[in-house]
Amino acid sequence: MTTQNSSGIVRSSELTRFRLAPNPGPMSLAGTNSYLISAPGAEGRVAVDPGPLDEPHLQALAGDGPVELILITHRHADHTAAAARFSELTGAPVRAADPAHCHGAAPLLDGETIWAAGTEIRVLATPGHTGDSLCFHLPKDGTHGSVLTGDTILGSGTTVLDYPDGTLRDYLESLDRLERLGPATVLPAHGPVLPALDTVARAYRGHRQGRLDQVRAALVALGAEATVAAVTDAVYADVxxxxxxxxxxSVAAQLDYLRG
Structure with missing residues (x-):
């Protein structure tokens, strides 16, 4: 589904559309995908990750229709910087796991079900990228549902673990949790939409295990007390x-995991 309207809002699944924020970079890829959730015939919208503080971007999102709720996947500024302004613009409250990023509403809770914009949104705690990372499961979005994965799973490349807030142990457990949702559509905060969440989660886990093997080999060569910088030089030589x-x-998170 790739239809785009004049405001740059692109259809991404039966229940979602997104607008790409103008913040490309090495860490944000093409930019942050700000999503709008709404069931057919619903008057309101749920916005997810309004993104950077860019007024034309926010005006385009707000102009699509009434926004009744704003959700945040995690604390990083490319997802949250515009939250207060977008709340002011739309009158909608902002909910996140971290109370510091909430405006006019309570923090989100793991396992909570939200009914808004004519559909069901399930909140899943998926720490690892950051300690407060959440995913939003839309079980009614198409045959297998969809999951807005924030930065826990990206549309291309792999995810940075913001250690020590994000840990590898948490991240691997989060991948297990997402895999159990089956072949849901992946709606990432950066990069293109992907099919089959379970397949992607397994691939992400395989990548992490491969990196762990490389770190283990580096420790054998460099010594068990090798520094983060030295291991990074060995494992990410061409970064x-x-x-x-x-x-x-990421190396710091891997060393923490191995040294346990």
Whole structure:
């Protein structure tokens, strides 16, 4: 589903559309996907991750129809910077796992079911990328449902673990949880829509296990007390300088996991 209207809002599934925010970069890929959820015939919308503070982007999202609720997948600024302004613009409350990012409403709870915009939204705690990361499961979105995965699963590439807030142990458990949802459509906050969440979750787990094997080998070569920088040099030798810090965070998370 790739139809786009004049405001740049693109159909991504039966119940969702998104607008790409103008914030491309090494970590945000083409930019942040700000989603709108609504069932056919529903008057209201649920917005997810309004993104950076860019007024034309927010005006386009608000102009699609009444927004009754704003949800946040996690604390990073490319998802939350516009939340207060978008709440002001639409009159809708903002809910997130972290109370610091809520405006006019209570924090979201793991396992909570929200009924809004004519459909059911299930809240899933999926820590790992950050400690407060959430995914939103839309069980009625098409044959197998869909999941807005935030940065827990991306449309391309792999996810950074924002250690020590995000840990590998939590992340692997979150992948297990997402895999159990079956072949749901993946609606990521960055990159293209993907089919079959269970398949993607298994691939992500395989990638992490492969990296762990590389880190283990580096520790054998460098010594058990090797530094994060030294292991990063060995495992991510060809990494672009623009994402070196992200690589070091992932190595720190892997070392923490192995040293347990």
């Amino acid at each position: 672009d300088p623009s994402v070196r810090r992200a690589a070091e965070l």
